[in-house]
Amino acid sequence: MSKHILISVVGPTAIGKTSLSIQLAQHFNTEIVSADSRQFYKEMNIGTAVPSKEELNSAPHHFIQHKSIRDKYSVGDFERDAIKTIESIHNNNRTVILVGGSGLYVDAVINGLDEFPKVDSSIRETLNLRLKDEGLDSLQNQLKEIDKKAYNLLTINNPHRVIRALEICIGTGKPYSSFLTHKNKSRSFNTIMIGLMADRDVIYDRINKRVDLMIDTGLINEAKALYQFRNLNALNTVGYKELFAFFDGEISLDFAISEVKKNTRRFAKRQLTWFRKNKNINWFDYTIDVNKIIEFLENEIKKTS
Structure with missing residues (x-):
C-alpha cells in the first residue's frame, strides 16, 4: 500500500506560499493545514496576512483563525491537533498540504517535539x-x-x-x-518539503509593499481595536506592538510603520536562517511556473509508491 504524503511548503514571509499551497491543493484535490502561528487568532486579520475569503474558498483550510487571542495554545497543542487533522484528511486523500513560515510549528508536525518535564x-x-x-x-x-x-x-x-x-x-x-534529543517521532506519512526563495532585495521589497497594503486596508484601526489586549502573548508580535507604541505616544506613526517593515524584514531573515539548516527542503525560485513544482512532486511521490 502506498504511504500517505505530506507536502510542506515553507519560505520567508510575503514570498507567495499561500498562492502556491492553494494551487497544489487544487491539483491534488486535497486540503491545506496552516502552520502559521500568527494566523491562528480570529481577532488578528490584516496584520497577520490571513488568506482572503476568496483564497480560503479556493481550497479547504485548517488552523486559520480557529483560536482567540485569549486562548492558551502552545506548539505542543498544535502538533497534537495538526497530526489528528492530517490523519483524518489522509482517510480520503493520499496527499495533504502543510504551509507556513513558523519553522518550529512545521518541525513539530514533521518530526515531533522534544519532551520537557513540567515545572512550577x-x-x-x-x-x-x-x-x-x-x-x-x-x-x-x-x-x-x-x-x-x-x-x-x-x-x-x-x-x-x-x-x-x-x-x-x-x-x-x-x-x-x-x-533537546532531536529524536524524530514516527509519522504515518512521508514528507516532501518545498521552499520558495528569492534574492534578499526582492524579499525585502515584497515585505515593504505588503506592509503598505496592510496600512491602506486598515491595520491601524485593527490594532486600535486590539490595544486593550496588548499584554496578551498573541499580540506581542510584529505589526501590532509597533503601533501600540505609537498609540502610547512613544513614537510617531511614520516611525511605527518603518519599524513594522524593519522588524518584518528581520523576521524573514530569521525564517531563512531556520529553514536553510534543513537539508530536506527542495528550493525553487518564487517566480517558477507552478507546473514545474507539480512535476517535481509527482516524480517524488512515484518514488514512494
Missing part, C-alpha cells in the same frame, strides 16, 4: 514580570550564562523562547539544551 508555573510568571521590568536583554544574558548552547540555538529575539528555556533551566536545575 510560578517560574514563568516571575520571568514574565522580569521581562516587563528589566527587558529581554536581562533574560538573554541569564540564559547565555547558564545554558550557552541553548542561547546559540534559539531564536534569541523571541521572548517566549527565551522564557521557555529559562523556566526549564531554573525548574529542573539542568540545561534546557540537555532535553
Whole structure:
C-alpha cells in the first residue's frame, strides 16, 4: 500500500506560499493545514496576512483563525491537533498540504517535539514580570550564562523562547539544551518539503509593499481595536506592538510603520536562517511556473509508491 504524503511548503514571509499551497491543493484535490502561528487568532486579520475569503474558498483550510487571542495554545497543542487533522484528511486523500513560515510549528508536525518535564508555573510568571521590568536583554544574558548552547540555538529575539528555556533551566536545575534529543517521532506519512526563495532585495521589497497594503486596508484601526489586549502573548508580535507604541505616544506613526517593515524584514531573515539548516527542503525560485513544482512532486511521490 502506498504511504500517505505530506507536502510542506515553507519560505520567508510575503514570498507567495499561500498562492502556491492553494494551487497544489487544487491539483491534488486535497486540503491545506496552516502552520502559521500568527494566523491562528480570529481577532488578528490584516496584520497577520490571513488568506482572503476568496483564497480560503479556493481550497479547504485548517488552523486559520480557529483560536482567540485569549486562548492558551502552545506548539505542543498544535502538533497534537495538526497530526489528528492530517490523519483524518489522509482517510480520503493520499496527499495533504502543510504551509507556513513558523519553522518550529512545521518541525513539530514533521518530526515531533522534544519532551520537557513540567515545572512550577510560578517560574514563568516571575520571568514574565522580569521581562516587563528589566527587558529581554536581562533574560538573554541569564540564559547565555547558564545554558550557552541553548542561547546559540534559539531564536534569541523571541521572548517566549527565551522564557521557555529559562523556566526549564531554573525548574529542573539542568540545561534546557540537555532535553533537546532531536529524536524524530514516527509519522504515518512521508514528507516532501518545498521552499520558495528569492534574492534578499526582492524579499525585502515584497515585505515593504505588503506592509503598505496592510496600512491602506486598515491595520491601524485593527490594532486600535486590539490595544486593550496588548499584554496578551498573541499580540506581542510584529505589526501590532509597533503601533501600540505609537498609540502610547512613544513614537510617531511614520516611525511605527518603518519599524513594522524593519522588524518584518528581520523576521524573514530569521525564517531563512531556520529553514536553510534543513537539508530536506527542495528550493525553487518564487517566480517558477507552478507546473514545474507539480512535476517535481509527482516524480517524488512515484518514488514512494
